[in-house]
Structure formats: C-alpha cells, structure tokens
Amino acid sequence: MEATGFGEKLAGADLVLTGEGRIDGQTAFGKTALGVARRARAAGVPCVAVGGGVEPDGIAALAAVGTVAVPVVERLQTVEEAMAAGAAPVERCGERLARLVELGMALTPPRRQPRRPGMDRGRIVIHDTFDDPLPEFEEHT
Numbered sequence: 455m456e457a458t459g460f461g462e463k464l465a466g467a468d469l470v471l472t473g474e475g476r477i478d479g480q481t482a483f484g485k486t487a488l489g490v491a492r493r494a495r496a497a498g499v500p501c502v503a504v505g506g507g508v509e510p511d512g513i514a515a516l517a518a519v520g521t522v523a524v525p526v527v528e529r530l531q532t533v534e535e536a537m538a539a540g541a542a543p544v545e546r547c548g549e550r551l552a553r554l555v556e557l558g559m560a561l562t563p564p565r566r567q568p569r570r571p572g573m574d575r576g577r578i579v580i581h582d583t584f585d586d587p588l589p590e591f592e593e594h595t
C-alpha cells in the first residue's frame with residue numbers, strides 16, 4: 455500500500471472502496487481488503503469492500519473493523535458463469551454503490567468545519583480579559 459501512496463490518498467478521502475475476487479474466511483487472515491479496511495478505520499474514513507463473491511465469514515471479518523461487504527454477483531451462478539459475464543456485473547454493482555452513496559449524502563446533513571476557539575468565520579476575536587462579554591454573532595445554518 456505504501457508504493458501506491460495510499461496514506462496520502464486516504465488522508466483526503468471521504469469514503470474508501472476496496473475489493474477482491476472473493477471475500478471469505480481467508481479475508482480475516484490478512485487479505486488486502488482487510489488491510490485497507492483497517493487503515494480506513496484508523497483514519498476515521500468509512501469503507502466498503504466489493505467482492506466477486508461474498509461469504510458470511512468474510513462479511514464478519516470486515517464488519518469487525520467497521521467495513522460493509524458488498525457482492526458483485528446478482529444471482530446464484532458458477533464461477534465460470536461469473537467469469538463469462540465480463541465486466542457488466544461489476545459496472546452494475548458500481549452503479550448501485552453510487553446510488554447508495556448519493557442516498558447517504560441526501561440523508562446526512564452537510565458537515566461543518568470544526569470551529570476553532572476564538573475564530574468566527576475567519577476573524578480572530580481577542581478580548582483583553584476573560585470577563586468581557588462575548589460579542590453577539592449572527593447564527594448561520
């Protein structure tokens with residue numbers, strides 16, 4: 455992950471999407487999706503893992519670090535059928551994820567930048583003593 459600049463990219467991310475061919479019991483033993491999910495959690499960034507196939511043990515391993523596992527497959531099928539389907543199921547999965555992100559954004563109020571003490575919309579407010587009354591500021595929502 456270091457070779458890809460993952461840390462720098464993660465620092466500016468609002469959401470991490472990762473994936474692997476199969477999210478299964480082996481995921482708990484250090485597959486890339488788990489490593490990405492752990493780093494995302496440590497950075498406070500939500501994470502979604504997409505898998506060509508998703509099994510309960512893999513779902514549990516990722517859920518333990520706050521990541522949601524999403525399957526690409528849309529119906530029961532053999533590995534051969536999944537491979538023959540090409541990229542279309544992956545594209546449709548991407549569309550579904552985009553709609554879910556859009557829905558989440560619509561349901562979540564916009565995040566405000568954290569306010570720093572003594573700051574009001576870029577102005578620094580300095581008082582001579584702590585006994586001075588605070589100035590009245592117009593409330594903006």
